[in-house]
Amino acid sequence: MGTDFTGLFNEWAQTYDQTVTGGDIQYKEVFRFYDEILNEVVQHSKGNVVEFGVGTGNLSKRLLESGLSVTGIEPSIKMREKAAEKLPALTLLTGDFLSFPPLQNDVDSIVSTYAFHHLTDEEKGTAFHLYKELLSKNGRIVFADTTFETEEKKQQMIQIAEDKGYNRLAEDLRSEFYTTLPTLSQIAEDAGFCISFKPLNQFVWLFVAEKLNK
Template sequence: MGREFLDLFEEWAGTYDDTVTGIDPQYRAVFANYNKILDEVVKNSEGTVLEFGVGTGNLTEKIMDAGHEVIGIEPSQAMLDIASEKYPELTLLEGDFITFPEVDAVETIVSTYAFHHLTDSEKEIAVAQFADILPPNGKIVFGDTMFQSEDIKQKMINEASEKEYTDLAEDLQREYYTTLEVMQNIFKNNNFNVTFKQMNEFVWLVVAEKTSEER
């Protein structure tokens, strides 16, 4: 359920905002167009928004600025503390993509840089739960690292190793980065129409809309 990465979340809490600005060259390409990625998620969001992996609240702020009510889910206490201090008015709940408190009606579920912490089978479980929560035409909007194929994923690992980007190479092998084909099948299996838009070398914008009828 991604909780095996909690130590990583706690470690990143204090430096995450610096990392997304490109200070660390290892992750510069991963976070290229970071604000544009967040803006695209917001642009595709409607109604009340349920955000998974609130982190330090960068996406949350943009969603609230756009006039949406936000309910935030976050497993890391360190991240929760930062987001709570920034946005005391925000409804923040402890949880993860699969295990989280019951929430009121929402129209959009969003997340950035987090869904890859689930295995492919856990991703399927999560999307099935989201399908139960969302109304017809409700949306899932994610910005996350994934690859067009396993061969491309391996190529990126090899390039990171050649550049001596040790942390990045380890991340790409340790975490559960999947392929577009797998993601497309997961959404199709749960009655979503899905589109993908590449935002940088690593990150794709995923917009999935729940169909009104079961297939």
């Protein structure tokens, strides 16, 4: 990927679970309804699942509990260690959205939460084309991530964060590759997917991209 975030996530591994449960006031709204967001992704997943950006294994755990077969892919060694502690039976590979080892099974669902924004829009397009080839017939992508309806809405949210003194959040929104719904729609269409969106909190949207078999 264009930017290497593994150092950040190695540092964050110890406190990640506290952050997602509201322990960091600056990110409390980003992770509001966290449990429900994970459940939404699980509900739309099927068959053999590949999860990118496993983190500490919170989504993986729910996918496994729902009876799905899961292969997790995570670039951060510290995050992988945390996930392995929680889920010793999880198949866990080193890799990221664009670079990962060969997969042993057919892939019916590709899932992720709070991670796809680490790719530039160009890289997101590359990923969608890659996943089109990887997915089985009628396969799908199920992602939940911070996304904005328009670029203007993104700038408004940055301003709100600054006005509250949430400088870390504001810099995060400025510096990482948070995209817009129209851009994601075009990326999905160009790669041969039909995509739908659902808002899950004021930052996070669920997007489900169904592979078109032409």
